[in-house]
Amino acid sequence: MTRSYQHWINGAEQAPSSGAYIERTSPAHGELLAKFAAGTEKDVDAAVEHAHRVHTSGAWSNVPASERARLLNKWADLIERDADRLAVIEAEEVGKPIVYAKGEVLWSAELTRFAASLAWQIPGEAHTHLGENKLGLVTREPRGVVGLIVPWNFPMVCLFQKLPYALAAGCPVVIKPSELTSGTALEVAKLAAEAGLPAGIINIVTGKGSVVGERLTRHPNVSMISFTGSTRVGKQIAATAAQDLTRVALELGGKAANVVFADADLDAALDGVLFGVILNQGEECVAGTRLLIEESVADEFVSRLVERAKKVVIGMPLDEKVQIGALIHEGHLESVLEYIRIGQEEGATLAYGGQRLTDGELAKGLFVGPTIFTNVKPSHRIFREEIFAPVLAVTTFKTVEEAIELANDTEYGLGNGLWTKDVDKALNVSRKLQSGTVFVNTYLESAAQMPFGGYKQSGYGRENGVDGLLEFMEVKSTFIKLGARTPVLPNTLD
Template structure:
């Protein structure tokens, strides 16, 4: 079993109350790790360390090119430790290790991209404001940033925030999920090894009701970046409003994959299945609604069911595993409850609620589950299930497809499949979501911003926008040369 302490000011620090949270494997019930169950006192020490570094200017005033060099070293160390980090990620989350490896390497890529952005933090000089007048627009680090990270993608969700804040010059205090804190604590050690200064990355483990709430209320925390449920995001926004603390929220989703009859159907079959099964469906942008043109629906769904039956459900540390267990018992029961709700609302054509297998008996496993005849008023159409459960709804016109896709409160992502470029552009423009995938799903690039419309939050991660989230804009108006008298000269 791995035993961790908090990471504060460049070193491990035991929690003040000396109490810990034990993480049990969702795959087989074995004990994996112990994480601190921290208190407000632990948080105060971490924020003080981060704020001290910020006020000293040792990081904020360091040339951005020097910050970039250290970030590149950090990325290289993450890559070198990929297998070690992936194993922790797979065990704690329950995700297949092949996907965990990819996520670790992707996190390193995000660090490299943020390092490149550090070289070009934007600034402007306005030299045509009039005689002897100069205007400067500069961007400064916001200060201490609190980061609250979810359990489903502990590394990716953290690294869609962390390297951009560091590149901008901000120290951070991270509250990882109490279920999946391991990789955050391990990469903090790698950051120190890379030469990043003490106090820049601080990690305080514990319950969200204590540490997350404390971060949001702390007067020295100037920004909160949160990934998680819409309900919690709204609470954070309300709390942060008291001190006008800047908030960036990446929240829930109920994405649709819209498949038109003129699509490459073989590619669409793979994309739709991947979109709902990746990470056991525990993903905010999972494609859990299939909107399919009625003329091809029966054949498409029949083929989809056959492919879904071949998905390998196995222990996450097995290389052949494509679906692992859900995160913990309470969530497992919630997903099973939604499957029962779906049975009352629609037609069940593939039931993955109790997959068979000797290795699966002790874990929280749910396989791909598919419902047809799903209507917009059904709960499985509207509500985020966070499991590998697909709701299939048919449409007859392009306008109906768009209306169905937008008929949810969320707007994080959507996908569409068609060979008609005009249709692709028209529909993507009409879809109310921060990301639209065309003829692919869950594929992107570091240069592309990620975030939501509607109840899926505000603010952006990745791309140049991610860097700008952590920078304050300042205008400086300068009068040069001659003095302008305040009162007329009457002497």
């Protein structure tokens, strides 16, 4: 049955002012999955108006932090209760395997619980040693209405690395999900209402970024934009927001390297490298799409990696055995195949994969399996540019210094991994890697307490951890003079 959705504004469904809807077909089999309201500037204005009213009235920010935490925890309970249903929606709309979609939903609930815990301990300071009759207070206040713009690849996780933190800080939000994968955002908004979160603090307007995202970024009553997506679009948002000095947080593209030293646990590294490039079909900003492997073990490692790649299960998203699903849309598939062609033309060796898969039930969908290139040079485009697919570029190195130089030879800086049994080497190399996250002897594994964000062209600002809360808060200094009034100017009347 096709799912049909409207906007979610002020705690209720609202039909689009245009009367138009966007259809989402399955990238795995081409059948119609859902219809989403095609938002207009008028719809965005309505959502922002309600959120702004909540902010100016203090209807959410004045709620005790302990009560905000209680409601967020209740919301997390409901997300866990409906995890199976939400995972199906996520898997179908994105094309990702259901096993990963379920994990994404449960991780979103976990992030909500952590954000709730932070609401209890919003930091403040009192400075009591400034001199006689002087007191200084440092307090933190919610920024105001926050626009959350999230991508299609991880609709729930990318949203929940922002949303519960903004709410814990006391900010109402207007969400613009991807027009391709809006289902779970709208479903969890209904669960928030069921949990008792007040109307108007979560508002969702679906539709095109050129309309909904553009208006949200320019709206005078939006105090902050938090965006996850491509570096190209992130720069456009930053430029637009700069005209009104709207605060912006950006989590953008990446070209992460997995650096494997000869002294690593190679079996563990094989699993980590393969997982790092196939998770979510490689449609992930922190995917480990560059393998930097020490030359002395490179041939053996790549040979074993190819054998493991052959065992990866590719298929329909709702099959629990599947490890790679379908790419998001036809245009992206064509882009991926073009990069594979470019890699061969530039002289890299296609060691495995590299074709669109059309056998059996895969014929109706947009499938590309694990693809491994060897003999990749830093000048090659597949080494430098984000492909957003399960395409791995393998480059060898001889020394630690060369490995660090290769890992940092990119405009991006979101994440990197390194594999070694030498603790000193692990610490020294991790310090020199120019990325917001470094995974050591694992990949794509972290904790809610750990901030996430990028260096260089991978953006600025942080999500998760305490920093994820503070992104949504303004800092205020209050200097208080106590006791009798002291003249500012000397008495000249004597």
